[in-house]
Amino acid sequence: xxxxxxxxxxxxxxxxxxxxxxxxxxxxxxxxxxxxxxxxxxxxxxxxxxxxxxxxxxxxxxxxxxxxxxxxxxxxxxxxxxxxxxxxxxxxxxxxxxxxxxxxxxxxxxxxxxxxxxxxxxxxxxxxxxxxxxxxxxxxxxxxxxxxxxxxxxxxxxxxxxxxxxxxxxxxxxxxxxxxxxxxxxxxxxxxxxxxxxxxxxxxxxxxxxxxxxxxxxxxxxxxxxxxxxxxxxxxxxxxxxxxxxxxxxxxxxxxxxxxxxxxxxxxxxxxxxxxxxxxxxxxxxxxxxxxxxxxx
Amino acid sequence: xxxxxxxxxxxxxxxxxxxxxxxxxxxxxxxxxxxxxxxxxxxxxxxxxxxxxxxxxxxxxxxxxxxxxxxxxxxxxxxxxxxxxxxxxxxxxxxxxxxxxxxxxxxxxxxxxxxxxxxxxxxxxxxxxxxxxxxxxxxxxxxxxxxxxxxxxxxxxxxxxxxxxxxxxxxxxxxxxxxxxxxxxxxxxxxxxxxxxxxxxxxxxxxxxxxxxxxxxxxxxxxxxxxxxxxxxxxxxxxxxxxxxxxxxxxxxxxxxx
Ligand SMILES: Nc1ncnc2c1ncn2[C@@H]1O[C@H](COP(=O)(O)OP(=O)(O)OP(=O)(O)O)[C@@H](O)[C@H]1O
Ligand SMILES: [Mg+2]
Numbered sequence: 173x174x175x176x177x178x179x180x181x182x183x184x185x186x187x188x189x190x191x192x193x194x195x196x197x198x199x200x201x202x203x204x205x206x207x208x209x210x211x212x213x214x215x216x217x218x219x220x221x222x223x224x225x226x227x228x229x230x231x232x233x234x235x236x237x238x239x240x241x242x243x244x245x246x247x248x249x250x251x252x253x254x255x256x257x258x259x260x261x262x263x264x265x266x267x268x269x270x271x272x273x274x275x276x277x278x279x280x281x282x283x284x285x286x287x288x289x290x291x292x293x294x295x296x297x298x299x300x301x302x303x304x305x306x307x308x309x310x311x312x313x314x315x316x317x318x319x320x321x322x323x324x325x326x327x328x329x330x331x332x333x334x335x336x337x338x339x340x341x342x343x344x345x346x347x348x349x350x351x352x353x354x355x356x357x358x359x360x361x362x363x364x365x366x367x368x369x370x371x372x373x374x375x376x377x378x379x380x381x382x383x384x385x386x387x388x389x390x391x392x393x394x395x396x397x398x399x400x401x402x403x404x405x406x407x408x409x410x411x412x413x414x415x416x417x418x419x420x421x422x423x424x425x426x427x428x429x430x431x432x433x434x435x436x437x438x439x440x441x442x443x444x445x446x447x448x449x450x451x452x453x454x455x456x457x458x459x460x461x462x463x464x465x466x467x468x469x
Numbered sequence: 470x471x472x473x474x475x476x477x478x479x480x481x482x483x484x485x486x487x488x489x490x491x492x493x494x495x496x497x498x499x500x501x502x503x504x505x506x507x508x509x510x511x512x513x514x515x516x517x518x519x520x521x522x523x524x525x526x527x528x529x530x531x532x533x534x535x536x537x538x539x540x541x542x543x544x545x546x547x548x549x550x551x552x553x554x555x556x557x558x559x560x561x562x563x564x565x566x567x568x569x570x571x572x573x574x575x576x577x578x579x580x581x582x583x584x585x586x587x588x589x590x591x592x593x594x595x596x597x598x599x600x601x602x603x604x605x606x607x608x609x610x611x612x613x614x615x616x617x618x619x620x621x622x623x624x625x626x627x628x629x630x631x632x633x634x635x636x637x638x639x640x641x642x643x644x645x646x647x648x649x650x651x652x653x654x655x656x657x658x659x660x661x662x663x664x665x666x667x668x669x670x671x672x673x674x675x676x677x678x679x680x681x682x683x684x685x686x687x688x689x690x691x692x693x694x695x696x697x698x699x700x701x702x703x704x705x706x707x708x709x710x711x712x713x714x715x716x717x718x719x720x721x722x723x724x725x726x727x
Binding site (some may be wrong): 215221225226227228243244245246247248249251253255257258259260261263264268272273275276316400409 | 472475479480483485543546547548549550551553554555556558559622676723727
């Protein structure tokens with residue numbers, strides 16, 4: 173097996189008497205986008221801070237096969253991060269802010285220029301950060317996380333304060349970086365946002381990993397319904413129920429599609445019985461609901 | 470480590486306060502030299518020159534603020550996590566801050582030294598021979614200046630090591646600044662009481678505040694009767710305390726959660 177880009181084992185953290193993390197373990201495979209989901213106060217930020225050696229925690233952190241601890245974290249050379257809200261020196265311009273943290277290699281200015289273009293920051297990058305808006309600051313934080321082309325990027329609620337356009341651009345940038353092999357660990361409240369990005373999901377509740385799954389699996393768990401309008405709804409419902417379908421409503425007829433049920437089969441049965449179908453609608457259950465169900469389980 | 474030092478210097482040089490400080494010192498030094506000319510006290514001109522036109526006292530305040538700010542501003546701007554989540558340990562971060570501040574203090578002293586010598590050349594009142602001696606001194610004027618300035622520099626760093634320690638412990642710049650300034654003035658306020666106590670109980674002479682007298686003692690040898698310490702003891706004691714406070718600061722800082 174490939175070495176995981178990030179491996180977290182039995183991470184445990186207490187703030188005074190309050191235990192914030194209980195034996196949290198998970199892996200991020202190289203080149204994957206991993207989503208960290210959990211309610212407010214579930215422990216997402218705390219997990220990320222522990223990975224980044226910002227806080228002391230019990231347990232083992234391995235980054236690209238290299239052990240990383242609170243005191244010794246040379247492995248972070250290959251990690252970029254944005255935790256909570258971006259840290260910014262108000263007296264520097266955006267460009268200088270990046271010059272400050274960009275590793276001094278020959279292509280330093282080139283890297284900075286690229287990220288400025290990718291995040292469309294050119295119009296204000298040479299202004300002092302003091303005057304930036306919330307979204308501009310957020311982009312600044314993301315730019316800082318990406319400027320050294322790290323192999324692992326940790327983003328805590330990266331879409332905070334971004335408008336829909338910027339959100340879309342960031343999503344595309346993340347996907348582009350992923351295509352070139354970068355691993356992402358992203359926490360977000362905006363589940364639909366993670367739905368579009370993450371392949372792997374780690375669901376956190378009260379400081380515990382309650383589920384480690386893939387987005388595909390989660391979407392599969394999601395319930396699908398077929399809503400039918402016919403010339404004789406009641407009869408149609410009866411016919412479907414007799415044939416073993418899960419009918420959940422009568423007018424219009426609503427059928428829950430299990431993994432073996434197909435739309436074609438439903439329609440075929442009804443036409444065989446001479447029911448004429450006026451309208452068919454496919455309804456997806458709520459993605460957020462399935463995540464909430466996971467947490468409740 | 471080299472990269473951390475580069476970052477610290479970058480931040481220092483991009484701060485407006487750094488340049489305001491340098492500009493202020495230029496005006497202060499020349500201004501005081503001018504005042505010395507206007508209030509024509511020719512007998513004191515040599516002493517005034519040896520004392521670098523009081524610039525070291527202003528450097529103390531500027532450096533206290535700069536050192537306290539170099540740690541507390543990172544917490545204030547929420548940038549400490551950017552600094553920490555690099556490949557370097559917390560100790561390396563703190564050491565790079567010390568080195569940047571050391572560089573800044575040397576810059577200020579270099580500037581003031583240059584200005585002090587420039588004043589000597591420019592103003593007729595200060596154009597005395599630097600090889601002359603002050604009454605009661607065994608060495609030439611320029612040597613007096615060098616001794617006084619070096620001793621000032623050492624005691625400055627004794628204060629700064631405390632400021633760093635407090636800033637690393639509390640994250641609060643204001644508290645650290647106050648500690649430095651109070652430390653600076655405490656000397657004047659409590660020294661009489663301290664000297665009396667030292668007379669009664671000898672070991673008390675080893676307390677760090679007594680070592681702040683070093684910079685005065687090198688120009689006023691009589692003070693050793695009160696401090697009960699020789700200049701050499703003063704010098705090594707200063708270095709010892711600086712090392713101790715810095716190690717303590719290192720310990721606290723390396724435990725710091727962000
Ligand atoms: N510095 C701290 N001191 C005390 N308790 C803390 C501290 N930081 C976090 N906690 C506690 O740890 C728990 C997890 O907090 P954390 O910030 O990790 O949550 P989160 O999942 O990031 O929440 P959110 O979605 O609101 O950002 C919370 O109960 C919080 O009260
Ligand atoms: Mg959080």
